[in-house]
Amino acid sequence: MPAVAMTVNGKAVTADVDSRTLLVEFLREHLRLTGTHVGCDTSQCGACVVHVNGKALKSCTTLALQMDGAGITTIEGLAAPSEPLHPMQAAFRDHHGLQCGYCTPGMIMSAIDIVNRKGFSLDEKTIREELEGNICRCTGYHNIVKAIAAGAQAMGTARNAA
Amino acid sequence: MYPFNYHRPMTVRQAVGLLNKNEDAKLLAGGHTLLPTMKLRLASPAHLIDLSNIEGLSGIELKGRSIVIGAMTRHAEVATAKVVRENLPALADLASMIGDPAVRNRGTVGGSIANNDPAADYPAGCLGLGATIVTSKRRIKADDFFKGLFETALEPDEIITKVTFPLAKKAAYEKFRNQASRYALVGVFVSKRGPEIRVAVTGAGSNGVFRATAFEEALKKRFAPKSLEGLTVSADSLNGDIHGSAEYRAHLIGVLAGRAVAKATA
Numbered sequence: 001m002p003a004v005a006m007t008v009n010g011k012a013v014t015a016d017v018d019s020r021t022l023l024v025e026f027l028r029e030h031l032r033l034t035g036t037h038v039g040c041d042t043s044q045c046g047a048c049v050v051h052v053n054g055k056a057l058k059s060c061t062t063l064a065l066q067m068d069g070a071g072i073t074t075i076e077g078l079a080a081p082s083e084p085l086h087p088m089q090a091a092f093r094d095h096h097g098l099q100c101g102y103c104t105p106g107m108i109m110s111a112i113d114i115v116n117r118k119g120f121s122l123d124e125k126t127i128r129e130e131l132e133g134n135i136c137r138c139t140g141y142h143n144i145v146k147a148i149a150a151g152a153q154a155m156g157t158a159r160n161a162a
Numbered sequence: 163m164y165p166f167n168y169h170r171p172m173t174v175r176q177a178v179g180l181l182n183k184n185e186d187a188k189l190l191a192g193g194h195t196l197l198p199t200m201k202l203r204l205a206s207p208a209h210l211i212d213l214s215n216i217e218g219l220s221g222i223e224l225k226g227r228s229i230v231i232g233a234m235t236r237h238a239e240v241a242t243a244k245v246v247r248e249n250l251p252a253l254a255d256l257a258s259m260i261g262d263p264a265v266r267n268r269g270t271v272g273g274s275i276a277n278n279d280p281a282a283d284y285p286a287g288c289l290g291l292g293a294t295i296v297t298s299k300r301r302i303k304a305d306d307f308f309k310g311l312f313e314t315a316l317e318p319d320e321i322i323t324k325v326t327f328p329l330a331k332k333a334a335y336e337k338f339r340n341q342a343s344r345y346a347l348v349g350v351f352v353s354k355r356g357p358e359i360r361v362a363v364t365g366a367g368s369n370g371v372f373r374a375t376a377f378e379e380a381l382k383k384r385f386a387p388k389s390l391e392g393l394t395v396s397a398d399s400l401n402g403d404i405h406g407s408a409e410y411r412a413h414l415i416g417v418l419a420g421r422a423v424a425k426a427t428a
Contacts, residue, residue, distance in 0.1 A: 002168055019168040019210070022197075042198055049264055055238075056264040061197050065168050066190070066212060113263065132344065133262025 006067045008033070009077030017064050023057075024048045026064035027074055035075035035105045039135070046134030049106040049113075050074045056113035058133070075105035078112075087154035088112050088147075097147030099138035110134050111148040112155075120156030122149050163197075164206040170215050174298050174321055177211050181319040184209040189321065191234060191273030194265055219272075219323060224249055227329050233272025233322040241266060252333035252426070256287045256351065259337050261344070272322040275307070278314050278370060280401070281345040283337065285371035290351025290362035291333065294326040310369050330355040332385065334425035336418040338365075340405050348411050350374075350418040352426055354385050361419055366400045366411040377419050385427060387420040 001016040008031060015030055027033045027050070036059060039047030043061040050059045051073040078086035085093065088108050098104045114122065114130045127145045136144060167184075171177040181187050187209035190196060199205040213219060219234040222243045229250050231240060240246055241258035260266055260274075260283050274284040275295065288295070288304040295302045298321040307315050316322070333353035340347045346365035353360045361377040364370075380389045395415045402408035 019166055020163045041201070043194060043265065046262070046264065052267075055267045057267055058194075058264045061194055062268070063168070063190075063193070063197065063210075065170075066193065066214060068170070110264065117263075130263055133264050 002065055004065050004068050006064075006069065007071045009073060015064075019063070019065060021064040022060055023050070023062040023064050023067055023072075024059035026067075027059060027072070033074050033076050037102055037105055039102065039106075044133070044135065045103070046106040046110055047103050049109040049134070051109060051113065054116065056110055073109075075109060078108070086112075087158050088115070088151035091151030091154055092144075092147045095143050095147035095150055097139065097144045098136075103134060103136045107131075107134050107136065107144055107148075111151060114148065115152045115155050120152045120159070122152045124149070163200045164203065166200075166207055167209045169209060169211045171211060171213075172215055172217070174216060174219070174323060177213060177216065177321055178298055178319055180209070180211050181321070187211055189213055189276070191270040191276075192236065192268040193273075194261070194269045195273065195277050195279065213272075213321075222246060225326075229253065229327045229329065230324055231271050231327065232324050234270050235272075237261070237266035237269045237271070237274075238263070240271065250291075250327060250329055250333065252330070252335050252351070252353070253287055253291070253327055256283050256335040256337075259283060259335070259339075271325055275325065276314060276316060276322055278308055278310075278312050279345075280311050280367065280370040281340075281347075281349075281365045283335070283346060283349055283364060286346075286349050286351040286362045286364035287327070287335065288325065288362075289371050289373060290335070290360050291327050291330055291353050292355075292358070292360060293328070295322055296324045296326060297322050305373075308371050313370070328355065332426040334422040336422040336425065338414050338418055347406050348414040348418055350415060350422050352381070352419060352422040354381070354426065357382070359385065361422075363395070363415055363419075366395075366415055368399055368401050372399075374415065374419065381423065385423065387424045387427075390416060390420050390423065 005014040037047035039045035043058045048060040188207035190210045190212045220232040237257045237260045246254040293304045330353035335351045337349040348366045349364040351362045359378045361374040397408035397412040400408040
């Protein structure tokens, strides 16, 4: 089986994998990082979004082998269990930006990607447009949009304080 | 997904060699069409040749009066590159309308046009600007490249290396999205470069992307939305499906062409 080496949440990982292994399978089943979800498995829903070299990507539509040499961040990598939540995670909790929680890891990874590209001050229209690739079947999106706007502001405050 | 052998060549020459050596090999660019197709077992290549490690296949530059884009350049890069935004904003707009942000971070211009999905955006951009597709063997004019549904002029061992988009003084892309898939139900790219006028239509043709020549003729007299009034495209050669009849698509082509010309001249 071919070998692959990547960095996941700051840790170097190497493994021999079946060439068919999707990145999301590699994360969930090889590394037991089950925070990244599989919703649709057809690159529509965004439950599987992770960051690769700082950019959002759908891990259900990527082979683990394609990630050789890449740096991956999953929802587990945002804040250690002993640390406070990432500002975007905290905003989702504060604004009740979830119900069942299935889409939440992907929503949060996409939300941080939006902030990285569009800045800390996000209007509702921008957030809704940018969330095109993330589907939630519970909330009606309203609180997710509020959470992302607040999380973006909080990320800006945290950046200024640092 | 059926099993396959994975290859990661470092040069275009190596990739061509792998194509020649291995029967039933497919090139892997962003993978956002090929991998879903393989998951559905609609494709089952025995070999996948990943192009992502080949140096020099990615990047955007202004060369003379053209924007040259490497085949492995991601949609997100084209959508945001300053050099495209400033010199050919219609192309940046087109790239910004593809899929969603995560998809745009992976999908590539070379992959899009090599696949030639009849509802893809880039074929309209290529045909609508009169682009040239540069391959490992030759240069192919967009007019000669797109041959039909998922069919191109590419030979089995030929690899797209870059696409040259000539600048156009006036150009715009308008897209009417399918409400669910967000693919183009119809997309129209218009451009005017000196006396040359192009109107390219995607999403509608039963044979893939095509030029609306009657619209081009009308716009030669005056490049304004008014020139298109009363003109229609025949529904005979258009797609009809559960998302919209051929007649509906024919109507949309007229509407979107008008909007695109208005946007290009605004």
